[in-house]
Amino acid sequence: MQQTDDDQAGLGGRVTSYDVARRAGVSQSAVSRAFREGASISAELRARIHRAAAALGYAPSHIARALMTQRSRLVGVLVTEATARNNPDILFHLGQHIQEAGNRMLVFTLPDDAAGDGILSDLLSYHVDGLIAATTLPEETLRRCARHGVPVVLYNRHGIAASVACDHTMGMRDLAAYLARTGTRDAAFIAGPQEAPVSEERHRAARAAFAEFGMTLRPAVHADYTHAGGHAATVAVLTGVAPPDTILCANDTMALGAIDACRHTLGLSVPGDVAIAGFDDVPQAGWPSYSLTTVAQPIPDLARAAVHLLVDQIDGRTTANERRLVPAALVVRASSRSAAAG
Amino acid sequence: MQQTDDDQAGLGGRVTSYDVARRAGVSQSAVSRAFREGASISAELRARIHRAAAALGYAPSHIARALMTQRSRLVGVLVTEATARNNPDILFHLGQHIQEAGNRMLVFTLPDDAAGDGILSDLLSYHVDGLIAATTLPEETLRRCARHGVPVVLYNRHGIAASVACDHTMGMRDLAAYLARTGTRDAAFIAGPQEAPVSEERHRAARAAFAEFGMTLRPAVHADYTHAGGHAATVAVLTGVAPPDTILCANDTMALGAIDACRHTLGLSVPGDVAIAGFDDVPQAGWPSYSLTTVAQPIPDLARAAVHLLVDQIDGRTTANERRLVPAALVVRASSRSAAAG
């Protein structure tokens, strides 16, 4: 029923709506309408055309359709290597939701140093209907997107566009509250690379929260978001004079490196000698060798929200520059002191 | 110099080659040629047109170009959730190489149960120039791709198409040789899900290699590729009568779960009581808390090879159905017994 004789397309090029029209004995317009939801066409004709189309293995060309309708049903996604590595599955989740909305995901990968600007004209060349940027984009680029009518949603970033972000402030506040109750007085902060916006934001949130609870947060030590980076920074911090009682890392991977540094390089106990916390709740954080206290960043929710926000903009259903905050949840595990120890 | 007055595109729709032609005082054909590498046009004219184009913020439309040239410069990539999770960064690496070859990556994500067939007509609708499938595809689908002239490269899979795969046989043989030298006599194999082709292949390679070195490899215990799955399977295997002296896992994540099961649930020492090995060399395998002996699957190389193979096919430079094997490297760490212990 599905499989009739299929495509005799052979080598004769692709099957077009004209071929279907000829076979069904109708005009090309009718074929076009048969494949356009809600078009003015009778049920019988539509059925007949669909039969002919199935027999020929015809499917409408998105390319040609895009040219006519000015809607490509393509959503551009910008990622850097660092983003891809720190947010496992982010591309997959974005892809799922983009597809559920009837679109396709066109991925633009950038080297970490970026300058996501040069890519813009390329984006426009593909007539993307919208853009999800998990990358820092210059304001000028965002303005040009707006001028060209391309909606943009920033992922875990702020800027002159709609955005979706994890509620770092709230998450960090919950974490700080817990740490305060369990004996933290003086903490070091291991940050990501200098320019990393999420690290910046988490650091800002941490400063505010630590101040609120009367704890000291030392100036940030910058690392590179990796396990090795966290390891090295931790060794540096803890071998100085007057080591802190707690190490807070801008992401889980560095926190896991910190734990390994304590246990395997410095011979310190976690959380006995020093408490350690991260941010993200990557799968490894829950593994018994680490059992890292952290704040869960709900990537599936972020992805869903980003796509919905974008689709709403594309369909003109929403005001631009809307900002959506997705809650983050504190996850207490064994790398921080227990409540009794306070 | 780059930034002139840019687009006055405002709301008047997109800038076309006609707009540029008018501004530069030439024909539309000339504009087209100015943006086509190697076209017949004088250097001065080209420069003048590029100036006009820059002033207007013009870039040729890939969509329209695709319609004319029958080349979309779009490469489709098929992934399932499991693939995305087990091969971190795979999408990113594929994207990088696809872009270096002057194409763009159009991602098709599939739920794990798949049936990657329904997606084919959609693929063809986008006129993808080629396809990289990190998914199991029915033969019929592959045949239809061939009929439609869409080259396919299978990623870590075999089938009636070109393919790129990690050399599991050689990698497993090296691992088995090392294990044999260090005291392994009787090993359990923790496999992935029933249908997973890479797990199958690694299992087959392991059986052959273990036989060659005169070691026993017990029938596979199936798990789900996750840490929790490896943990549970390990507990089951080691609490039975006559536990094995070695546990070999179809991927690293399960092997890490196995280590955690031994140390944190069963109170066993690794490798003292049981040696453990995996396959992949994910970043966590090298972290000091685990230090897992494994076989490195070079994802960047696989990605590069896949893209090159595909591009060669697209450009007609290579025979179809070519198969490329990328070497895998044994990585000896502390989860297996040391050579002296043999």
Add this chain to the structure above:
DNA sequence: ATGTCGCTTGCATACGCAGTCAATATTCTT
């Protein structure tokens, strides 16, 4: 029986660009 209205359908055109063909400008040859 005639006019009107709503639903279908076909015709013709446009979307933005690449490439063919013929015309023109340029250079080289003897």
Add this chain to the structure above:
DNA sequence: AAGAATATTGACTGCGTATGCAAGCGACAT
């Protein structure tokens, strides 16, 4: 200096589809 060869350029058409417009057609009311 004239003719041949070559390098540039422009007018025009087609890639595969969507849609405005007008024509056809049955139903319905008057």
